[in-house]
Amino acid sequence: MEGLKLIAAYCGLVVLGEVVAYGAGRVFESVYPAASMPVFLGLFFLMFFVAWRIAVRVA
Secondary structure, eight states: OHHHHHHHHHHHHHHHHHHHHHHHHHHHHHHHHHHHHHHHHHHHHHHHHHHHHOOOOOO
């Protein structure tokens, strides 16, 4: 049952983080278009690591 809580927390946090990454990418696109892709990709991959660390602490 602990594994199920861990995976559910991880999935929820990843989805939330990807929404934030998308929003940040869109904001940077309107300000500085050349930076939007690196910002989005950096946040996209960073969110997997951060979400795992938070999910392990929560579950």
